[in-house]
Amino acid sequence: MQRGSGESMKTTVANLKEYTANDIQILEGLEAVRRRPSMYIGDTGIRGLHHLVYEVVDNAIDEAMAGYCDQVSVIVYPDGSVSVEDNGRGIPVDTHPKVNKPAAEVVLTILHAGGKFDNKAYQVSGGLHGVGVSVVNALSTWLELIIWRDGMEWHQRYSRGVPQCELTPVGKADRTGTKVHFLPDDTIFEEKDFSFDVLSSRLREIAFLVPGLKIDLKDLRNNKSVAFKYDGGVISFVEYLNRDKNPLFKEPIYIKGEKDDVLVEVALQYNDSFQERVFAFANLIHTVEGGTHVVGFRTALTRAVNEMARRQKLLKDKDANLSGDDLKEGLTAIISVKLKEPQFEGQTKTKLGNSDVRGIVDSIVYDGLMAFLEEKPDCLRPIVEKAIKARQARDAAKKARELVRRKSAFGGLDLPGKLADCSSKDPEECELYIVEGDSAGGSAKQGRNRTFQAILPLRGKILNVEKARLDKVLSNAEIRTIIQALGCGIGEDFDVNKLRYHRVIIMTDADVDGAHIRTLLLAFFYRFMPGIIEGGHLYIAQPPLYRVQAGKSEYYCYSDKELRNMADKLANKKISVQRYKGLGEMNPEQLWKTTMDPNERILKRVDVEDALAADEYFTILMGDKVEPRREFIESHANEVRNLDV
Numbered sequence: 001m002q003r004g005s006g007e008s009m010k011t012t013v014a015n016l017k018e019y020t021a022n023d024i025q026i027l028e029g030l031e032a033v034r035r036r037p038s039m040y041i042g043d044t045g046i047r048g049l050h051h052l053v054y055e056v057v058d059n060a061i062d063e064a065m066a067g068y069c070d071q072v073s074v075i076v077y078p079d080g081s082v083s084v085e086d087n088g089r090g091i092p093v094d095t096h097p098k099v100n101k102p103a104a105e106v107v108l109t110i111l112h113a114g115g116k117f118d119n120k121a122y123q124v125s126g127g128l129h130g131v132g133v134s135v136v137n138a139l140s141t142w143l144e145l146i147i148w149r150d151g152m153e154w155h156q157r158y159s160r161g162v163p164q165c166e167l168t169p170v171g172k173a174d175r176t177g178t179k180v181h182f183l184p185d186d187t188i189f190e191e192k193d194f195s196f197d198v199l200s201s202r203l204r205e206i207a208f209l210v211p212g213l214k215i216d217l218k219d220l221r222n223n224k225s226v227a228f229k230y231d232g233g234v235i236s237f238v239e240y241l242n243r244d245k246n247p248l249f250k251e252p253i254y255i256k257g258e259k260d261d262v263l264v265e266v267a268l269q270y271n272d273s274f275q276e277r278v279f280a281f282a283n284l285i286h287t288v289e290g291g292t293h294v295v296g297f298r299t300a301l302t303r304a305v306n307e308m309a310r311r312q313k314l315l316k317d318k319d320a321n322l323s324g325d326d327l328k329e330g331l332t333a334i335i336s337v338k339l340k341e342p343q344f345e346g347q348t349k350t351k352l353g354n355s356d357v358r359g360i361v362d363s364i365v366y367d368g369l370m371a372f373l374e375e376k377p378d379c380l381r382p383i384v385e386k387a388i389k390a391r392q393a394r395d396a397a398k399k400a401r402e403l404v405r406r407k408s409a410f411g412g413l414d415l416p417g418k419l420a421d422c423s424s425k426d427p428e429e430c431e432l433y434i435v436e437g438d439s440a441g442g443s444a445k446q447g448r449n450r451t452f453q454a455i456l457p458l459r460g461k462i463l464n465v466e467k468a469r470l471d472k473v474l475s476n477a478e479i480r481t482i483i484q485a486l487g488c489g490i491g492e493d494f495d496v497n498k499l500r501y502h503r504v505i506i507m508t509d510a511d512v513d514g515a516h517i518r519t520l521l522l523a524f525f526y527r528f529m530p531g532i533i534e535g536g537h538l539y540i541a542q543p544p545l546y547r548v549q550a551g552k553s554e555y556y557c558y559s560d561k562e563l564r565n566m567a568d569k570l571a572n573k574k575i576s577v578q579r580y581k582g583l584g585e586m587n588p589e590q591l592w593k594t595t596m597d598p599n600e601r602i603l604k605r606v607d608v609e610d611a612l613a614a615d616e617y618f619t620i621l622m623g624d625k626v627e628p629r630r631e632f633i634e635s636h637a638n639e640v641r642n643l644d645v
Contacts, residue, residue: 030109030138030161037188040135046191046607049184050198052139055132056084056180061206061284063088064213065338069177073216074203076194083181090149090176093167102167104147104154108137109161133180137161139189140182148173160185196224202286204228208237209284209336234267234334241332245271248330248382255368261340262357264364266297268333270383274469275527276328280335282342282352289345291352293337296361298324303362304369305383312377314384322387329390329469337361393469397491400474416481420445420455431503432456432485433541433596436517439584440591444507447588448596454501456485461517465524479524488529496531504532505603507541507595509582522606533606542602543586543595547578556594558602 033040041048041055053074063069069088076082092103099106111134137143138161145167147154153173157164186192196219203215207228214229230236238252252269280287280294287293302324309315309322343353373380418441424430432454435441441457448455463476470491473479483490487500506521508514518540525532532538544556546563550573557563567575583591595601 030111030134033111033135033138034160034185034188037135037139041139044189046195046198049189049191050194050202052136052182052184053082053084053194053199054202055136056082056182057203057206058284059133060084060086060088060178061210061213064210065284070212071214071216074199074218076196076199076217076219076221078221079183080192080194081181081183082194083179085177085179087175087177090147090178091145093147093149093152093154104145105156105163105167108134108143108145108156108158109163110134134161136180136182139185141185143180143182146179146181148175148177196222200226200228205237205279205281205286206284208234208240208334209281211236234265234336237334238267238269238332241277241334242269242271245273245332247271248386249376249379253369253372253379255365255372257364257368259360259364260356262360263338264293264361265336266333266361266365266368268301268331270330270386271332272386273330273466275466276331278331278333278335280352282337282344283339284336285342285344287344287350287352289351292354292356292358293335293352293361296358297333297335297365299358300362300365300369301327304366304373305380305387308370308373308377308380309384312380314381322384322391325394326387326391327383329393330386335361390469393471396471397469397474400471416456416484418457418481419485420448422452422454423450424452427500427502430454430501431505432501433505433507434458434482434521435583436508436514437582437584440507440509440582443584443586443588443591444596447590447592453596454485456481458517461513462520462524464520465527470528473524473528482524486529486532488532490528494529494531496535496537499532499535499537502537503539503603504537505539505541507543507583509584510543510545511581514582525606526608530608533608536605536607538606539603540606541595542604543580543583543591545580547580547590549576549578550574 037044037048041051057072057074060069060072063086064072069086071087073085074082075085091107094103095101096103096106099110137158140158141160143158145154145156145158147167151172151174152169153171154167155170156167184192196217200217203217207213207215208230211231211233212229214227216225216227218225230240232239235252235254242252248270252267255264255266257264278294278297280290280297282291282293302322305327306315306321315322337352337357339354339357341354345351345353420441422430429452431452433444433448433456435444435455435457438457438459441455444455444457458478458481460478462478462482463473465473465479474483474490485500486504488495488498504525506518508518525538542558544558545560546557548555548557548563548566548570550570555566555570557566563577578585580586583595586594593600
């Protein structure tokens with residue numbers, strides 16, 4: 001053993017001696033971005049792809065916030081390229097004194113080059129790192145830049161970040177602005193198809209946050225288009241989010257103030273639902289992980305409501321103060337702060353860290369709430385009454401959680417009786433199939449690999465969590481069974497590190513009922529176990545839609561397109577086609593072969609590309625109001641695949 005260790009040490013020393021200055025790589029220009037794109041845009045999947053558009057749009061929005069732009073146009077082309085055009089001042093085209101190149105070329109080819117560092121060109125900006133459009137340029141197969149400025153139209157083309165020509169004037173112009181047209185590099189991005197819904201959701205957010213700005217989105221792949229313009233700002237934002245709810249008071253509470261060069265805007269309104277929807281922005285960047293502005297808001301809300309409730313005798317002396325958690329239920333709020341030197345965690349800007357912002361937001365929101373509730377005291381009573389009911393429900397939910405916790409303690413009491421567990425105890429290799437019905441559950445139990453595949457059959461549809469508090473959710477037998485099987489708790493007790501299966505797979509029939517059950521399960525995980533989705537542990541199984549028999553050979557097709565292609569391929573043979581509507585129609589061997597065999601199956605991982613859009617979809621699809629659901633179905637009818645009639 002000692003001899004082996006000595007030889008290993010000699011080898012290590014030798015390697016260190018060979019490690020010289022010649023081994024140090026210097027990546028020129030934008031090559032660092034192409035080598036490590038995820039460092040700059042988060043990832044190279046669907047999220048990173050859309051981030052490219054946002055980086056270019058952010059530059060146009062900076063012009064709008066500075067007061068020089070009131071129109072932005074985004075176009076998705078059939079070849080997968082995207083253009084972003086604004087009517088701002090146009091990127092400067094004069095020569096930069098330090099590098100002797102046009103300023104526009106500097107902005108597109110040098111990291112950390114931009115007009116947003118000294119607060120002279122832009123008082124408030126989202127893209128503070130100066131890497132935005134240069135990163136887009138680096139990660140694009142080609143990029144075309146058009147600038148209208150100083151009475152001229154200027155053009156330049158790039159290929160993977162490298163200029164292909166000089167910035168050249170091509171004619172006169174009677175307008176100002178910038179147009180960036182780019183094609184993402186398919187050698188870098190795993191996903192190449194832009195989502196109209198994801199783009200429209202982000203552009204709608206921006207339009208709400210910049211009152212009076214008109215944003216057009218056109219998708220030339222399918223001739224879809226939409227325009228956004230909201231003069232009401234964050235008030236309109238809250239009204240939009242609550243359009244499918246029943247508000248507890250008519251008009252949203254609006255608070256605006258400025259302190260120490262930090263501008264704070266807040267709009268909030270309570271409704272009769274059981275979910276909280278709070279969305280926070282810093283310099284128009286959606287801070288999905290919150291930050292100091294959100295902490296300040298929550299502190300002020302709790303303090304102001306308790307103080308006014310005492311004054312109005314809605315809380316008696318013997319009553320405990322309402323907590324922040326009590327005041328979450330039914331709250332819809334938009335928090336928007338604009339500041340000169342925001343400190344974000346990472347280039348993707350998901351959390352605001354400025355410590356002074358907490359106190360500023362707290363002070364402004366507290367004063368605003370106190371003034372509003374003094375003027376309109378009738379708005380306070382429904383808020384307090386709802387919070388008291390929420391507290392009572394939380395106490396009941398705590399008892400229910402304790403019961404579930406005791407039953408789900410691994411190594412303690414028994415796991416759910418209907419669970420057919422796997423023999424492996426390593427979460428990384430274990431997977432749980434949540435299966436619709438006992439019939440399909442039986443086939444899955446017989447067809448599975450018992451070493452790493454567990455089966456949990458559900459009887460009927462689970463509770464619609466959009467219409468229930470946590471205590472009622474925990475009283476549902478099917479949901480309790482799921483919680484016990486997963487072993488990671490729920491709500492305050494949730495700990496993704498205790499998850500017993502690192503692949504949780506929803507497997508339902510390919511019919512209307514199956515789709516409904518799948519949506520109910522997705523809503524449950526999104527609302528009460530979001531960590532499972534964020535951790536990449538939730539999947540949807542894709543069983544085949546058709547079984548094609550040609551003589552002694554059989555084939556499985558997972559879409560109508562696959563069926564047509566298979567029919568063309570087997571045109572010279574006599575075939576019979578079976579349409580599967582239920583998993584129970586497959587015997588264990590077929591279910592294993594088509595849907596459960598890791599070497600053959602198709603699994604779709606559930607990701608939340610846009611938290612606000614996901615929240616809105618679940619609220620519309622599973623909420624109380626019919627009209628928004630009808631509008632949603634009508635607008636997405638053309639996207640339906642495999643319709644079960």
